[in-house]
Amino acid sequence: MHLTIRQLKIFQAVADNDSFTRAAEVLHLSQPAVSMQVKQLEEKVGQSLFEQVGKRVYLTAAGQELLGYSRRIISLLDEAAQVLDEMKGKQRGRLSIAVASTANYFAPLLLATFNQRFPNIKVILDVTNREGLLKHLNRNDTDIVIMGKPPDNMDVDAHRFMDNPLDVIASGKDELAHKKNIRLGELQNRDFLIREKGSGTRIAMEKCFADKRLNLSIGMEMNTNEAIKQAVQAGLGLGIVSRHTIAMELETNRLVILDVESFPIMRHWYIVHPAGKRLSAIADAFKAFVLKEAEDLFNVNSL
Numbered sequence: 694m695h696l697t698i699r700q701l702k703i704f705q706a707v708a709d710n711d712s713f714t715r716a717a718e719v720l721h722l723s724q725p726a727v728s729m730q731v732k733q734l735e736e737k738v739g740q741s742l743f744e745q746v747g748k749r750v751y752l753t754a755a756g757q758e759l760l761g762y763s764r765r766i767i768s769l770l771d772e773a774a775q776v777l778d779e780m781k782g783k784q785r786g787r788l789s790i791a792v793a794s795t796a797n798y799f800a801p802l803l804l805a806t807f808n809q810r811f812p813n814i815k816v817i818l819d820v821t822n823r824e825g826l827l828k829h830l831n832r833n834d835t836d837i838v839i840m841g842k843p844p845d846n847m848d849v850d851a852h853r854f855m856d857n858p859l860d861v862i863a864s865g866k867d868e869l870a871h872k873k874n875i876r877l878g879e880l881q882n883r884d885f886l887i888r889e890k891g892s893g894t895r896i897a898m899e900k901c902f903a904d905k906r907l908n909l910s911i912g913m914e915m916n917t918n919e920a921i922k923q924a925v926q927a928g929l930g931l932g933i934v935s936r937h938t939i940a941m942e943l944e945t946n947r948l949v950i951l952d953v954e955s956f957p958i959m960r961h962w963y964i965v966h967p968a969g970k971r972l973s974a975i976a977d978a979f980k981a982f983v984l985k986e987a988e989d990l991f992n993v994n995s996l
């Protein structure tokens with residue numbers, strides 16, 4: 694049967710409207726053009742597809758049979774077009790992501806793995822602290838945000854995808870380095886190196902001490918995890934950082950995790966965007982990838 698998709702669409706329009714005239718209106722064609730296409734289709738299938746009774750046309754048994762197939766063919770074609778469009782979007786898309794500075798310890802590897810699957814995409818990554826991430830969400834100027842805790846006062850779509858334990862760290866030479874069951878109260882007279890205002894890590898750390906009504910003695914304030922780690926190694930004080938940031942230092946024994954009550958503070962990582970945001974095909978694929986695979990890629994609980 695050498696019939697065309699155009700003929701099937703016209704045939705379907707006549708069947709749906711019970712009329713050649715109305716089908717012609719819907720398709721913005723002339724009525725003779727519609728009749729001609731249906732006639733040619735009937736010649737190709739070798740049977741009548743409609744019978745006319747007064748002004749109304751009715752499908753014949755053959756017409757009814759063909760209509761079922763026609764609907765399936767056209768809907769499959771629509772589906773194929775949609776899938777191909779999506780693939781085009783994913784292969785050439787632009788992905789803009791903003792991550793917490795602490796998340797930047799795993800974000801590059803996450804992006805590298807994703808990039809292997811979609812090599813032609815362009816990624817724009819902004820690394821900032823919690824405050825900066827809230828601004829991105831407010832302005833809706835990035836596809837995806839990865840943060841330690843979704844905001845309470847904004848309408849967002851947030852999914853938790855991985856643990857984010859915060860540990861108390863010390864230099865390997867610290868007097869508490871090998872002590873077991875340290876009470877949090879024992880740390881009250883030790884100086885802590887603390888992240889800048891606006892950092893999610895800092896907020897969690899202050900909350901932990903405040904909840905227990907303990908005093909947190911602040912030594913120096915630094916705006917990166919790297920600076921905190923270096924300062925702790927140099928013996929300038931203790932620190933509280935995400936375990937994601939210290940994998941290398943633990944391996945080389947440059948830093949130790951202290952065995953302190955109530956620690957680790959178990960936080961989590963969330964993938965977030967404004968509620969109702971229409972994600973691009975590539976952003977949607979990235980979100981699905983993170984939710985499905987990130988946890989297996991970065992298992993901090995085994996450190």
Ligand code: PGA
Nearest residue numbers: 793794795823841893894
């Ligand atoms: P941050 O990490 O301390 O780098 O802002 C984000 C968070 O843990 O919420």
